[in-house]
Amino acid sequence: MPAPQQLKDEALFRTACLVGGDWIEADDGSTISVDDPATGDEIATVPSLGPVEVRRAIEVAAVAQRDWRRVTARERARVLHRWADLLTEHRDDVGLIMGTEHGKPWEEAKGEVDYAASFLEWFAEEAGRANGDVVPTFRSDSRVIVLREPVGVAAGITPWNFPAAMIGRKVGPALAVGCAMVVKPASQTPLTALALAELGRRAGVPDGVFNVVTGKAGPIGEELTSNPSVRKLSFTGSTEVGRTLMAQCAHHIMKVSLELGGNAPFIVFDDADLDAAVEGTLVAKFRNSGQTCIAANRILVHERVVDDYVDRLTKAVSGLEVGATTDPGAKIGPLIDDAAVDKVARHVEDAVGHGAEVVLGGSANERGGRFWDPTVLVGVKADTAMSCEETFGPVAGIDTFRDDEQAVRQANETPYGLASYVYSRDIGRLWRAVEGLEYGMVGANTGFISSPVAPFGGVKESGLGREGSVHGIDEYTELKYVCLGGLDR
Ligand code: ADP
Numbered sequence: 001m002p003a004p005q006q007l008k009d010e011a012l013f014r015t016a017c018l019v020g021g022d023w024i025e026a027d028d029g030s031t032i033s034v035d036d037p038a039t040g041d042e043i044a045t046v047p048s049l050g051p052v053e054v055r056r057a058i059e060v061a062a063v064a065q066r067d068w069r070r071v072t073a074r075e076r077a078r079v080l081h082r083w084a085d086l087l088t089e090h091r092d093d094v095g096l097i098m099g100t101e102h103g104k105p106w107e108e109a110k111g112e113v114d115y116a117a118s119f120l121e122w123f124a125e126e127a128g129r130a131n132g133d134v135v136p137t138f139r140s141d142s143r144v145i146v147l148r149e150p151v152g153v154a155a156g157i158t159p160w161n162f163p164a165a166m167i168g169r170k171v172g173p174a175l176a177v178g179c180a181m182v183v184k185p186a187s188q189t190p191l192t193a194l195a196l197a198e199l200g201r202r203a204g205v206p207d208g209v210f211n212v213v214t215g216k217a218g219p220i221g222e223e224l225t226s227n228p229s230v231r232k233l234s235f236t237g238s239t240e241v242g243r244t245l246m247a248q249c250a251h252h253i254m255k256v257s258l259e260l261g262g263n264a265p266f267i268v269f270d271d272a273d274l275d276a277a278v279e280g281t282l283v284a285k286f287r288n289s290g291q292t293c294i295a296a297n298r299i300l301v302h303e304r305v306v307d308d309y310v311d312r313l314t315k316a317v318s319g320l321e322v323g324a325t326t327d328p329g330a331k332i333g334p335l336i337d338d339a340a341v342d343k344v345a346r347h348v349e350d351a352v353g354h355g356a357e358v359v360l361g362g363s364a365n366e367r368g369g370r371f372w373d374p375t376v377l378v379g380v381k382a383d384t385a386m387s388c389e390e391t392f393g394p395v396a397g398i399d400t401f402r403d404d405e406q407a408v409r410q411a412n413e414t415p416y417g418l419a420s421y422v423y424s425r426d427i428g429r430l431w432r433a434v435e436g437l438e439y440g441m442v443g444a445n446t447g448f449i450s451s452p453v454a455p456f457g458g459v460k461e462s463g464l465g466r467e468g469s470v471h472g473i474d475e476y477t478e479l480k481y482v483c484l485g486g487l488d489r
Contacts, residue, residue, distance in 0.1 A: 005284050007093045014194035017214055019053070020060035021207025025259055027053060032215060037103040037334040037370050038324035048191045048215035051223040054182070060313030061180040061227045064208025069150050069178035072162035073127040076176055080124035084117040087164075090199060098192040099161050099325030103333040103370070105287055106325050115450070116168035116196070119468065122452035123172030130177050130473050141488035147480040150178035151255055152231040154476055155224040155368055157217075157245070158193070159187035159237045160336055167196055169456070170234045171210060173472045179232070181207045182224065186237075188336055190214040209423045217241075225249050227353045232256070234475060236293075239416070240463050246464075257475045262418030265411035266296035266447075267433060269404060270304040272423035273445070278312045280447025281396060284421055286320060286374060289332050290394040291340070293462075294419035294441070296375045298380075298387050300407050302413045303400040310378055310398060310428070314360050317396065320374045322365045332394050334370035341370050347386040347474035348375065351397060356380045361395075382410060385388065404429060408436040418458035421447055439464075 007013055016023035024047065031045035047053075068076070087094060095109035104112070135144040156170040167183055174181045184194035190212075198214045213220055221241075224230055225248035232255040235245050239260040249256045266284060268277045284296040301309050322329025335341050341364070348362055361375030373395055380386055380397035387397065401407040411420060420439040425429040434442050440458040443449045450456065455466035465475050 001400065007096060009090060009093050012090060012093050012195040012198055013044075013097065013191070014198050015046050015191070015463065016194075017047050017049060017212050018194065018197040019057040019211045019213065020064070020203070021201065024053065026050065029283065031125055034101055034188070034191060036100050037336055040369060043100055044191060046214040049220065050215065051219050054220050054223040055227060056229050057182050057213050058153060058229050060208040060451035061182050061211055064206055065150070065178070065180035068175075068180055068206060068209050071178070073176075076178065077124040077127040079204045080120045080127070080172060082177060083200050083205065084124065086199040086203050087117040087120070087196070094192065094195050096325070097195050098189070101189045101191050102160060102163055103325060103336065105323075105330045105333050108288060109325060112162060112165050116164035118452045119165065119168035119172040122468070123176040123472065126173070126470060126473055127176035129470075130197050130477065132479070139485070142485040143487065144485050145482040145484060147482060148177070148477045149480050150208070151476055151478055152179060153229050154179045154181050154232040154234060155230045156181055156183040157221060157224070157233070157235045157237065158183060158185050158470065160188035161293070163189035163192035164196060166236045167193055169452070169467045169472070174476045175205065175209065177473060177476050179476050182211045182213060182230070184213050184217070184220050184224065187214065187217065206411050216302065221245060222248065225254065226251060228252055230254065232476060235259070235468070242463065254269065255475070255478075257467070258463040259467060260418070260461065260463040261416060262293045262295070262458060262462050263297045263388070263390055263414045263416040264294055264419045265437075266299045266421040267407050267411060268299070268301040268309055269307065269422070269424035269426075269429060270302035271425045271429070272305070272427060274305060274309050274312055276445060277309060277423040278316050280421060280423065280445075281313055282316055282447070284443065284447035285396050286317065286332065286394050291336065291392050291422055293390070295390070295392070296421060296447070297398070298411070299396055299398045300401050300410060301398055302407075304400055306378070306398065306400050310359060310376065312458060314376050317360055317374045317376055320394075322367065322371050322373065332374050335372055335393055336370070338370065339390060341372060344372050344391060344395060347384075347389070347391045347393075348377070348395060350385040351377055351380045354381050354384045356384070356397070366390055382413065385393065388414070404433060408433050411449070412436070412438045414481060416458070416463040417460035418462035419443065419449060
């Protein structure tokens with residue numbers, strides 16, 4: 001575990017919630033436990049706040065927001081830039097805290113800190129461009145002016161798979177436009193959120209503008225969605241919980257954006273550059289040990305090239321070392337919890353039961369615990385659990401197809417629509433597939449699509465709204481139309 005003394009800056013190891021600039025405990029002193037997935041050992045406890053403390057956090061956020069929205073965009077941008085700089089400066093410490101509570105490989109943990117900082121930077125730059133409009137009028141005595149205003153207090157509920165970046169992606173645009181935020185991080189990874197909060201404070205985020213509440217998800221979620229002072233919910237997590245939260249938000253007709261589960265197809269046509277496709281598979285499937293919502297979940301390869309692709313992929317995957325965050329060379333970390341291991345085991349067993357062949361791995365790693373061997377399976381049929389649900393583990397399940405249209409049809413046969421990938425060297429073939437894929441995002445000849453400049457989000461049951469890019473601002477602003485009349489008098 002990262003004992004605080006292993007950090008260069010021990011004060012980043014925070015185990016209380018930041019509310020209104022104060023580090024608070026639960027009123028009744030109750031806590032939840034955070035463990036290291038590599039060992040199962042407890043790292044720390046954090047407060048288990050109830051609705052009363054969360055209500056207080058919302059109240060202080062509402063008060064703080066009234067002043068924050070009046071701060072100039074330039075000054076809000078400066079604060080976000082400082083926050084990004086501090087994150088970069090403390091990359092190793094935040095990476096170590098994250099790696100220990102999440103288990104991701106060291107380079108990925110540090111990379112995620114930079115990724116989180118990149119959202120703060122991007123939206124710092126967008127702060128000064130969150131313009132309204134002046135529209136040609138419909139009456140000669142009037143002018144049509146559209147103001148873009150912050151929604152007010154925004155709630156963010158974030159997942160454990162990217163403990164820093166998913167907060168950066170929400171808090172960047174929220175603070176840039178003058179909202180205040182109350183964030184509830186996943187219970188598996190609250191320490192990264194609290195380290196971010198400490199750095200935000202140092203960067204000059206005013207008290208109450210960014211608050212972190214930890215504890216049991218259900219009651220906190222209920223308060224965040226039923227309190228009329230909260231005007232917006234941004235949630236990243238499972239479709240199941242997203243559905244519940246959307247229903248809860250319906251009561252107050254709360255503005256909501258949801259980035260939910262995926263079931264990404266990864267299509268390889270027979271003219272594809274197979275080395276590029278393998279490289280893309282390593283990113284799209286094995287990054288974060290397969291625990292991403294944009295993970296390639298159904299790899300569909302043309303039957304003419306499948307053997308070649310599988311040989312190359314197997315060679316590449318067999319070089320991925322399994323280990324804990326700080327083990328040198330580790331590329332595949334432990335899965336987040338025992339339930340995640342059970343799900344991966346169930347998917348592999350079900351696929352094999354339906355005739356799939358294990359080419360590599362296929363079982364728990366010899367280290368035991370939550371470590372799973374990187375796995376390649378061929379002959380994974382469309383009706384298996386692995387093809388219908390997100391596996392969220394380092395398991396590549398491959399199926400074959402004969403013609404392009406069949407591949408795209410099969411790719412679309414899912415209620416999800418987040419990310420998709422397609423490989424071909426023929427631009428016409430590639431483009432037809434891009435247009436045919438019913439997904440919010442397509443990696444065309446690439447497995448790497450995440451960036452603050454791009455609109456991230458899904459269609460169908462994968463969500464609503466977009467995060468990142470210029471469009472990310474829309475989720476935290478409302479348009480106010482002013483008709484200025486009587487100008488001829
Ligand atoms: P995952 O399956 O990736 O853990 P979840 O959707 O269960 O995804 O969790 C994502 C986030 O939603 C976490 O912060 C979790 O604590 C929170 N969460 C889970 N259930 C609820 C709920 N009923 N209300 C509000 N938040 C919830």
